[in-house]
Amino acid sequence: MHNTTTIVLRILSFCFRMLALLITLLVCLLLFGTSARFDLVELVSLFSAVAPFGGNAALLVLTPFGGAIHGDLCLLGVLFFVLDWFCLRVSNRYVKLAYTNNGFNCTADKY
Secondary structure (H helix, E strand, O other), X not given: OOOHHHHHHHHHHHXXXXXXXXXXXXXXXXXXXXXXXXXXXXXHHHHHHHOOOOOOOOOEEEOOOOOEEEHHHHHHHHHHHHHHHHHHHXXXXXXXXXXXXXXXEOOOOOO
């Protein structure tokens, strides 16, 4: 039923989701100025360097809590969530195509 394309797309989707959740957690920790406490400086610089639209904290907004909102990391997290959604959407499309026969539903007993 599931061919290798759907399996690869679902694994990619899972990886994108985990990266997006990691970046979201990182952004939440950085709101309160905890980057120095948890040694997150290297991780922030790594993700900022990977972001295709960021770099050198171009979208940095200071918060009154002593931290900062890293806009490049926020956009990277949204990008990973969108890639996760897209991979699942394409994977589900392949599964639905496997259950149809020339455009007609083979399981007509399901309502």
